Amino acid sequence: MKKTKQEHRRGNRQRRRLRGHKRSMLAISAVIVLLGAIVLANSMTLKAKERAYKEQEIELKQQIEEEKQKAKEIDKLEDYVGTDAYIEDMAREKLGLVYEDEIIFKAE
Numbered sequence: 461m462k463k464t465k466q467e468h469r470r471g472n473r474q475r476r477r478l479r480g481h482k483r484s485m486l487a488i489s490a491v492i493v494l495l496g497a498i499v500l501a502n503s504m505t506l507k508a509k510e511r512a513y514k515e516q517e518i519e520l521k522q523q524i525e526e527e528k529q530k531a532k533e534i535d536k537l538e539d540y541v542g543t544d545a546y547i548e549d550m551a552r553e554k555l556g557l558v559y560e561d562e563i564i565f566k567a568e
Contacts, residue, residue, distance in 0.1 A: 540546050551557040558564055
């Protein structure tokens, strides 16, 4: 069977329309792939930042613990400074004072 002119034109229009659809689908696919690549790159960047922040958090927690220990030591020292034992130790060390009944031996 031979195609008429009208059928031939209709076939050409359908082919052109189909080519246009293929181009549109290709363009849409390219945009989707590009967006996927951008999302993947941003995801990797965010994961790297998250790791860095977690490391920083751990380091800061360690510093907090160290500072708490220092604060405890300072509190202990503060309590010790108010005692007679501290005054006696400082008199011995800084001023060289001794009790009357003590004998001091010095190395030559």
